[in-house]
Amino acid sequence: MSIHVAAESHGEDPVAARSNMLLGVKLGILSEVMLFGALFAAYFVIRSESGGWPPDGHERPELLLPGLNTLLLVTSSFTMQWAVRAIGRGEVARMRLALRLTLLLGSVFIIVQGYEFANNGFGLDAGVFGSTFYTLTGFHGAHVLAGLGFMAIVATRARKGLISAEHHTAVEAASYYWHFVDVVWLFLFSTLYVL
Amino acid sequence: MTSPRRHFWIAVAAWVVLSVLGIILVAGIQVLPEIASDEAVIENSAFVLLTVLSVPVLMFVVVGLVYSAIRFRATDDEEDGPPIHGHRGFQGVWLGISFALVIGLFGYGAKGLLDIRGSQTSDFEVQVSAEQWAWNFDYPSAGVTSKELHIPVGKRVHLVINSTDVIHSFWVPAFGIKQDAVPGRPTQIYVTATVVGTYPGLCAELCGFGHTDMHLTAVVSTQADLESWLSAQPSESASPS
Amino acid sequence: MKPGLLRAVLGAVLGVAVGLGLLALASGAGLIIEDGQRLGLAYLLALIGFLLGIGAFRFWLTWSAGREVDPAEEHAAHGRAGDWRRYFRFTTDHKVIGVQYLVSAFLLFMTAGTFAMLMRFELAQPGLALGKEAYNSIMSTHGAMMITVALISIIGGLGNYLVPIMIGARDMAFPKTNALSYWLLPLPILLVAINPLLGGFDSGWTAYPPLSQQANLGQQAYLMAFVTVGISSIISAINFLVTVFRMRAPGMSLMRMPIFVWALTVTATLALVATSVVAGAFTMLLFDRVLGTSFFRPSRGGDVILFEHLFWFYSHPAVYIMGLPGLGAILEVVPVFARKPLFAYPLAVLSFISIGVLSFMVWAHHMFVSGMAEFFHIPIMLTTELISVPTGIVFLAALGTIWMGKIHFKVPMLWVFGFIWAFLIGGITGVYLADVPTDITLSDTYFVVAHFHYTIVGGTIFGLFAGTYYWYPKITGRMYSERLGKLHFWWFTLAFNLTFLPMFWLGIEGMRRRVADYPTNLGGVNLFVSIMAFNIFLSVAVFAFNMVWSWRKGPKAAPNPWRAHTLEWQVSSPPPVGNFEHIPTVSAGPYEYGSAAVPSPGRPAP
Numbered sequence A: 001m002s003i004h005v006a007a008e009s010h011g012e013d014p015v016a017a018r019s020n021m022l023l024g025v026k027l028g029i030l031s032e033v034m035l036f037g038a039l040f041a042a043y044f045v046i047r048s049e050s051g052g053w054p055p056d057g058h059e060r061p062e063l064l065l066p067g068l069n070t071l072l073l074v075t076s077s078f079t080m081q082w083a084v085r086a087i088g089r090g091e092v093a094r095m096r097l098a099l100r101l102t103l104l105l106g107s108v109f110i111i112v113q114g115y116e117f118a119n120n121g122f123g124l125d126a127g128v129f130g131s132t133f134y135t136l137t138g139f140h141g142a143h144v145l146a147g148l149g150f151m152a153i154v155a156t157r158a159r160k161g162l163i164s165a166e167h168h169t170a171v172e173a174a175s176y177y178w179h180f181v182d183v184v185w186l187f188l189f190s191t192l193y194v195l
Numbered sequence B: 001m002t003s004p005r006r007h008f009w010i011a012v013a014a015w016v017v018l019s020v021l022g023i024i025l026v027a028g029i030q031v032l033p034e035i036a037s038d039e040a041v042i043e044n045s046a047f048v049l050l051t052v053l054s055v056p057v058l059m060f061v062v063v064g065l066v067y068s069a070i071r072f073r074a075t076d077d078e079e080d081g082p083p084i085h086g087h088r089g090f091q092g093v094w095l096g097i098s099f100a101l102v103i104g105l106f107g108y109g110a111k112g113l114l115d116i117r118g119s120q121t122s123d124f125e126v127q128v129s130a131e132q133w134a135w136n137f138d139y140p141s142a143g144v145t146s147k148e149l150h151i152p153v154g155k156r157v158h159l160v161i162n163s164t165d166v167i168h169s170f171w172v173p174a175f176g177i178k179q180d181a182v183p184g185r186p187t188q189i190y191v192t193a194t195v196v197g198t199y200p201g202l203c204a205e206l207c208g209f210g211h212t213d214m215h216l217t218a219v220v221s222t223q224a225d226l227e228s229w230l231s232a233q234p235s236e237s238a239s240p241s
Numbered sequence C: 001m002k003p004g005l006l007r008a009v010l011g012a013v014l015g016v017a018v019g020l021g022l023l024a025l026a027s028g029a030g031l032i033i034e035d036g037q038r039l040g041l042a043y044l045l046a047l048i049g050f051l052l053g054i055g056a057f058r059f060w061l062t063w064s065a066g067r068e069v070d071p072a073e074e075h076a077a078h079g080r081a082g083d084w085r086r087y088f089r090f091t092t093d094h095k096v097i098g099v100q101y102l103v104s105a106f107l108l109f110m111t112a113g114t115f116a117m118l119m120r121f122e123l124a125q126p127g128l129a130l131g132k133e134a135y136n137s138i139m140s141t142h143g144a145m146m147i148t149v150a151l152i153s154i155i156g157g158l159g160n161y162l163v164p165i166m167i168g169a170r171d172m173a174f175p176k177t178n179a180l181s182y183w184l185l186p187l188p189i190l191l192v193a194i195n196p197l198l199g200g201f202d203s204g205w206t207a208y209p210p211l212s213q214q215a216n217l218g219q220q221a222y223l224m225a226f227v228t229v230g231i232s233s234i235i236s237a238i239n240f241l242v243t244v245f246r247m248r249a250p251g252m253s254l255m256r257m258p259i260f261v262w263a264l265t266v267t268a269t270l271a272l273v274a275t276s277v278v279a280g281a282f283t284m285l286l287f288d289r290v291l292g293t294s295f296f297r298p299s300r301g302g303d304v305i306l307f308e309h310l311f312w313f314y315s316h317p318a319v320y321i322m323g324l325p326g327l328g329a330i331l332e333v334v335p336v337f338a339r340k341p342l343f344a345y346p347l348a349v350l351s352f353i354s355i356g357v358l359s360f361m362v363w364a365h366h367m368f369v370s371g372m373a374e375f376f377h378i379p380i381m382l383t384t385e386l387i388s389v390p391t392g393i394v395f396l397a398a399l400g401t402i403w404m405g406k407i408h409f410k411v412p413m414l415w416v417f418g419f420i421w422a423f424l425i426g427g428i429t430g431v432y433l434a435d436v437p438t439d440i441t442l443s444d445t446y447f448v449v450a451h452f453h454y455t456i457v458g459g460t461i462f463g464l465f466a467g468t469y470y471w472y473p474k475i476t477g478r479m480y481s482e483r484l485g486k487l488h489f490w491w492f493t494l495a496f497n498l499t500f501l502p503m504f505w506l507g508i509e510g511m512r513r514r515v516a517d518y519p520t521n522l523g524g525v526n527l528f529v530s531i532m533a534f535n536i537f538l539s540v541a542v543f544a545f546n547m548v549w550s551w552r553k554g555p556k557a558a559p560n561p562w563r564a565h566t567l568e569w570q571v572s573s574p575p576p577v578g579n580f581e582h583i584p585t586v587s588a589g590p591y592e593y594g595s596a597a598v599p600s601p602g603r604p605a606p
């Protein structure tokens, strides 16, 4: 009996499974929003209390590389969405191409970020400025890496032909997450680097 | 067989009697063990008001419980109670009363708060600084530092509180004032002592294992006595402020 | 070797070894490595090793590698009925996970309670017995552990076991994530338990910096453990919400959900939204300790009050994450033993929701004397006192149901009555603390200690006991001993009240929290309190015995011994794997007692 139960249990029903998964991802993102909310709150409070920002003795990194990075991430959001549209229409090959593009863009972002970290000339322990800067960008970077990892997994599954117009929840989930990471970056870029 | 109405009114009667008795019991008592400042007086009155209002709330629930426990026991195993899903009127009254209570309490509390912390005027200032695990008091006006807090009676004293290491909390129970000492951000509190005497004070925020015996002494004296005490102190050249 | 506890332990040890090894290499390469960093990396890798060992990731790993999980494996992971080993494995059946949570929570409760006994031993007489440092560590550990108990016991234990059955589902939405959320807990809890070996932690569960920055490794252990527990409760919250919103049986409309499910839904929402904030705050604090940042280092531009704000922004909702499940369990029990529909059910649901919303606007009532910005005081005082109104509704619902009912004083109902008294005292004294003028004197005294024991013990623990007795037949398939249950109730309730009522007086007399010593004139009362506290200990021992003994020897329980109407009672005790042979169709509300339309004991079993 239990076998038959497992067979007909909700988890197995693809439609239900899909909507469950996507709702789960959305809720997960909600709690992530709160996490970054806390980090940003800390940043703004500390910033408002220090005399000027950046505190004297510090200056912000050049805008060139971060600007480039912003471009990369925004484009990657589009390629990601392209992947979702493609698989929705069942065009697996095109979806894989779009996914690879997104992976590429994201990886370049990480590399550039790493280079910037290495050449900023100030560290995590450089007072509140370094603390907030690296903690916020670092947390975001970790999320980018996680997103890339997830995409890599989706890519392998796609290569094995496990992803189709009917079964592509993973792609959608990845896209939600990726857009979220992208939006967070836009906030980071405008508050940490520009404003 | 008692009717629902009858049950209700018996319970209400019991509630009224018990509430009145309770209120008579608690009204006008002094809650705080020692009162030596205007602030403590305000707090004590807030305390009494809260207690007076809590009595009917407490009694209402208790009477409901006890009465049901006595009168509404199941006689046999099968029968169910009446299928009552709610009672608009009763729910409305309940909501209305608890709102009213809350607003009343809030109004009184807000007034008390403003009386305690509202105005920024003061006749005398003392710089309090806390460290693990001791208190130091600076008197900018006289350029004197001491281990005891000395303040004049009947004057509104402004205490500016600092900490050099971790969070402490300045508390003199008899004055009814408590204020954390936060490193990197001075905090303030005002007190108007009303009774001459010597009062114990404590650190009220966990600040390491020395917290347990981080005490202080507060001395309230007449302006004249305070002057002479200040002049008797070894006044340091670099007066802090 | 098959995945299991043994392999998990090996994995953890391996993790520690790798972590320390790496850092040893690093320091060999000339880097300066602090103990904090050692502990951090070792713990992180140990956690991963543990989870790998228990088999938490194997399904996701096979999935990631693009291999199909074979159903036999999956089904084995789901656990065969009657096999005791499944309780020590990575089992995905929600009923197994529920029992795992519940039993662990009670063991933790007993351990933390034993710590409390040590505290009461120190406090029995003025002067020092264990010493200040030891006392602070014991006190903090007691608090940390008990908070964990209150956070996981009802929602993790009873919730996991019952919610899917109550809404007519076969399991939670994500069974594997569910198991993961449980297996995330053992390591951090162990870490907190052994923190004395790491030098103890003496900052209390609130861990305010700068004290928590200068304190020793045990402090860091607590911070890391807290973050891990937080992650666990976030993912279980997601699981609950998806289950409740997506997997209700046909006919189970939102307003037909048992009130207990409603309570847990609001609880899960709070946990989901609030927890990551404190996780962030504790991470910043950890960075300050381990990576040299200065978020909360005043000497270098950091802000101490900021931490308090972030901490309480979580930790006040957290007190309702602890409280609401208790309230839900109570309101679930009342109609069954009063044989009357739950009074004002819609209003009660509304009150839970508004409690949830309000609890995000009151956090600063823990900071009235902290030196926060002046403009907070008045609005926060208002919102805090406003929470009394929705919380009052819970009492309205309970009283209204009991009134004119046909009350059966079985053990669960006794706990309901005890709850109403205790939580009322806790709530009303909460209003004393919400009133700034009185809080200025009462803050950080034993008045606060008494308040929150009346709310947490009176709310959560009384609710937990009520629920445990009520659902015991369903979970174990056997009846507990009514007589021992009554003994436990009366002994615990009397001892509890006599322990914590005097603490209000102690607080007013000026006894501070978190001190190992106190003025001699308070000696008598404290001795009395300690003796009563020890009575609580004995009564809990009775409970423990009753539970264990009845599980093995108790008389077999009928499917529905209480003639209750909710779904979980319409299936066998304990329910079969998969809960229902066919998903039921719900045709009536959960509490239709006394109505001719719905014959007792409720809907015909599906």
Ligand code: HEA
Residues within 6 Å of the ligand: B057, B061, B097, B098, B099, B101, B102, C206, C319, C320, C322, C323, C365, C366, C384, C385, C387, C388, C389, C391, C392, C393, C395, C423, C424, C426, C427, C428, C430, C431, C433, C434, C435, C439, C442, C443, C444, C448, C451, C452, C455, C456, C459, C460
């Ligand atoms: C389950 C846990 C729980 C619950 C439910 C509550 C409920 C409440 N708590 Fe409590 N609280 C804690 C756990 C809890 N608390 C803990 C753990 C601490 C200490 C943390 C630490 O520092 O370590 C704490 C500390 C604490 C403080 C800080 C004290 C200080 O440190 O200075 C305050 C201040 O406002 C407060 C207030 C309240 C209020 C107003 C409620 C309200 O929700 C109560 C509402 C209920 C009622 C009022 C009773 C029923 C209502 C009626 C019958 C209606 C009619 C009544 C009226 C209109 C008054 N609590």
Ligand code: HEA
Residues within 6 Å of the ligand: C107, C109, C110, C111, C112, C113, C114, C116, C117, C119, C120, C139, C140, C142, C143, C144, C146, C147, C149, C150, C203, C204, C205, C206, C449, C453, C456, C457, C460, C461, C499, C512, C513, C514, C515, C533, C536, C537, C538, C540, C541, C544
């Ligand atoms: C769920 C929450 C919870 C619960 C249930 C309790 C239960 C108890 N608490 Fe706790 N307490 C807290 C949460 C809780 N506490 C918190 C959060 C703090 C604040 C810490 C801080 O300031 O940071 C605190 C602080 C605190 C203090 C103040 C410390 C101080 O400020 O200096 C005191 C003092 O008496 C105390 C006492 C007790 C007692 C006597 C019990 C009793 O009810 C305990 C009863 C239970 C038992 C006695 C267990 C019995 C066990 C067996 C019979 C079996 C034995 C078997 C094994 C050991 C496996 N607690």
Ligand code: CUA
Residues within 6 Å of the ligand: B130, B131, B133, B167, B168, B169, B203, B204, B205, B206, B207, B208, B210, B211, B212, B214
């Ligand atoms: Cu200083 Cu406590």
Ligand SMILES: [Cu+2]
Residues within 6 Å of the ligand: C315, C316, C319, C362, C363, C365, C366
């Ligand atoms: Cu609170």
